[in-house]
Amino acid sequence: MHSLGGFSGGTRPARGRGAGGSKVDQAYLALKRAIVSGALAPETSIDKNEWCARFDVSKLSITTAINRLAFEGLVVVEPQRGSYVARIHLEDVRQWMLMRRALEVEIVGVCAASMSDAAIEALGQNLAYQKAAIASGDLEGFHALDTRFHHQMTEGLNLARVGEVLDPIRTHLERVRRTLLPEPGRPEGTYREHDAIYGAIAARDPSKAQHEMASHLDRVARELHAFVAKNPSFFEA
Structure with missing residues (x-):
């Protein structure tokens, strides 16, 4: 790889x-x-x-x-x-993840409160494709759908300026996410978390949506720390 x-x-x-x-x-x-x-x-x-x-x-x-x-x-x-x-600077990653968490947790709450029914339906379609990608062993396809799932939230709310802030953050974090993706069980776990986020949005429950998004991003942070311990040469403090 x-x-x-x-x-x-x-x-x-x-x-x-x-x-x-x-x-x-x-x-x-x-x-x-x-x-x-x-x-x-x-x-x-x-x-x-x-x-x-x-x-x-x-x-x-x-x-x-x-x-x-x-x-x-x-x-x-x-x-x-x-x-x-x-090399990937650990302190930069921590700060990018902090910014991403703050923004996406706020965004998902707004999604649950005011995203259109059509945009929510599109999120559900994305989830169906994610499930199919996992079933077929298509990691690349799953990764693209995972990325798209998060983009759909800002797009569904027409938050172009917020997207401009998030996009470079996601680009840097992408390097970390791509190295974590092949870990056994990770796609399935990510799918379950996405499904919980979607369910809270569809139920129009902002608090639960924010809780599920925070849990999802916090798991990524925990897995990053484990990955760093196994691959220290990829990173520097």
């Missing part, structure tokens, strides 16, 4: 600016996906020549993409060492 060889980056993009944007954008997004998914593990060196060949672009284009990722804290650039994937 944590080697470049395990990253399925798809076929090489066509020349020029296509539907996916410029080649710099495409390289940036592909590198970001590889880092966030864990295909490029912390401390992994980024071979510019390899990525130049992958996207048929100049080294300057790859450097530009890497600099964008460095600005986001996902890559470290050192003159004598080159570019490599940043």
Whole structure:
């Protein structure tokens, strides 16, 4: 999972600016996906020549993409060492999780109080797909639905500005969540927690919805601490 060889980056993009944007954008997004998914593990060196060949672009284009990722804290650039994937800062993770918990617990209470029936129904459909993904062993599909489930709450309330705050927080936490996802029993546990959240929203019970969301996010925090103990090289204090 944590080697470049395990990253399925798809076929090489066509020349020029296509539907996916410029080649710099495409390289940036592909590198970001590889880092966030864990295909490029912390401390992994980024071979510019390899990525130049992958996207048929100049080294300057790859450097530009890497600099964008460095600005986001996902890559470290050192003159004598080159570019490599940043380790995950534990204190940053704690703060991101604190912010996410505060926002999402508040949001889910508003969902229970005022989300439209159609938006609630869409959450229920998402849950049905989550269950099907678990049954078929589709971890990637389940992960995408898990992420989508949380996005649907801000979208269902038309909270675009709140989403703009949450999105970068979720991006950084995504690295942690993706490493936790393969843990035995985790998808099933996540599904049960999502189902409890959905049930409270559908019942129009803000207090219970907030309790269930807090319990869900607190479990992620506990699992993170256990994962850190097993994989200390991925993190730094």
